[in-house]
Amino acid sequence: xxxxxxxxxxxxxxxxxxxxxxxxxxxxxxxxxxxxxxxxxxxxxxxxxxxxxxxxxxxxxxxxxxxxxxxxxxxxxxxxxxxxxxxxxxxxxxxxxxxxxxxxxxxxxxxxxxxxxxxxxxxxxxxxxxxxxxxxxxxxxxxxxxxxxxxxxxxxxxxxxxxxxxxxxxxxxxxxxxxxxxxxxxxxxxxxxxxxxxxxxxxxxxxxxxxxxxxxxxxxxxxxxxxxxxxxxxxxxxxxxxxxxxxxxxxxxxxxxxxxxxxxxxxxxxxxxxxxxxxxxxxxxxxxxxxxxxxxxxxxxxxxxxxxxxxxxxxxxxxxxxxxxxxxxxxxxxxxxxxxxxxxxxxxxxxxxxxxxxxxxxxxxxxxxxxxxxxxxxxxxxxxxxxxxxxxxxxxxxxxxxxxxxxxxxxxxxxxxxxxxxxx
Numbered sequence: 494x495x496x497x498x499x500x501x502x503x504x505x506x507x508x509x510x511x512x513x514x515x516x517x518x519x520x521x522x523x524x525x526x527x528x529x530x531x532x533x534x535x536x537x538x539x540x541x542x543x544x545x546x547x548x549x550x551x552x553x554x555x556x557x558x559x560x561x562x563x564x565x566x567x568x569x570x571x572x573x574x575x576x577x578x579x580x581x582x583x584x585x586x587x588x589x590x591x592x593x594x595x596x597x598x599x600x601x602x603x604x605x606x607x608x609x610x611x612x613x614x615x616x617x618x619x620x621x622x623x624x625x626x627x628x629x630x631x632x633x634x635x636x637x638x639x640x641x642x643x644x645x646x647x648x649x650x651x652x653x654x655x656x657x658x659x660x661x662x663x664x665x666x667x668x669x670x671x672x673x674x675x676x677x678x679x680x681x682x683x684x685x686x687x688x689x690x691x692x693x694x695x696x697x698x699x700x701x702x703x704x705x706x707x708x709x710x711x712x713x714x715x716x717x718x719x720x721x722x723x724x725x726x727x728x729x730x731x732x733x734x735x736x737x738x739x740x741x742x743x744x745x746x747x748x749x750x751x752x753x754x755x756x757x758x759x760x761x762x763x764x765x766x767x768x769x770x771x772x773x774x775x776x777x778x779x780x781x782x783x784x785x786x787x788x789x790x791x792x793x794x795x796x797x798x799x800x801x802x803x804x805x806x807x808x809x810x811x812x813x814x815x816x817x818x819x820x821x822x823x824x825x826x827x828x829x830x831x832x833x834x835x836x837x838x839x840x841x842x843x844x845x846x847x848x849x850x851x852x853x854x855x856x857x858x859x860x861x862x863x864x865x866x867x868x869x870x871x872x873x874x875x876x877x878x879x880x881x882x883x884x885x886x887x888x889x890x891x892x893x894x895x896x897x898x899x900x901x902x903x904x905x906x907x908x909x910x911x912x913x914x915x916x917x
Contacts, residue, residue, distance in 0.1 A: 552599035559704045579604045625868045648702050659901040729826030730786045737779050748821030752793040758849050763807035773804040776812050786826045792871040833863030843888035845881040854884035858892040
């Protein structure tokens, strides 16, 4: 959806396109050739595509026209003693899941970094759905600014929607004809439900309220590839994984069968420090986003993320091992089956004093909605447990917290339908 053009550049990125690239460390398993540009999980733009002057002019003209049409600002006199905040033009090329150009995008953004908290900045807000909510919604189906969000919420209420109190980015409309669910991520939208005629009417209603684009059946959302038939939804990040391997110059690397070597125990003092940690940080940051559809690497990423400040060669080797595993499992993802139940089931466990450095225990849990995995976690506990039992109780406490959030989210409406997804 494009009410003020797609603002996905405001979402957290795994890497920043302006960061300098580091050559692979000496004696690393990575080729010494120049790595590709950093992977952007939202724009999926790697390597950079040409953005010609005529395309920039046209896309920015369209951006300004939309901003004026939607009355984004009011012209006022600058108050005495105040200085204005400048603007910046940002250009992006949106690509499809196969890497071809979908459209050119331009943004006119304020330089918010010049604001001072408490003086001309109090709070920021963007309506961002939890990734768990995205997975939950797909499992059920198979079965910007605060002002923008307030305006959008008001429009939704006019059409009979109500927001979920436990995830305000999830809107629900129930009627005698059926139900419509809408999930909002800044200004990207997923719409689903079993009331097809009302969905069509609702799209027309949104077109009257906002400048937007209907992208049809859900196939690509926040860098996630979605495919479906009548019985299953399949969620993956194959293109993102390939771009990440290209960035690390590992498209032709050998593959391994596990994400970590057997009995791997990493410590801050292992080996020699890297002379330049830039590439290590870029790869780990990109791998974090890959865990959205790859829970099997969550624990491995949890380990290598602890050494971002001063990574060593042994830590870098562990990252390379993870990438070799990804190379062999590039097309792995989730299957959300229509034959699944709506039973919510949780599993929880913890090691005891498993970290060799600080002796903290690690909590692990996962949640299934029927046969569909929708939430998981692997993280260190905050304090040292003096027994295995205490470590497991702390893991159960974290699991219960997530359980309550998911139960509140899923119990609000009676999700009892199966339908198609649409993106705006």
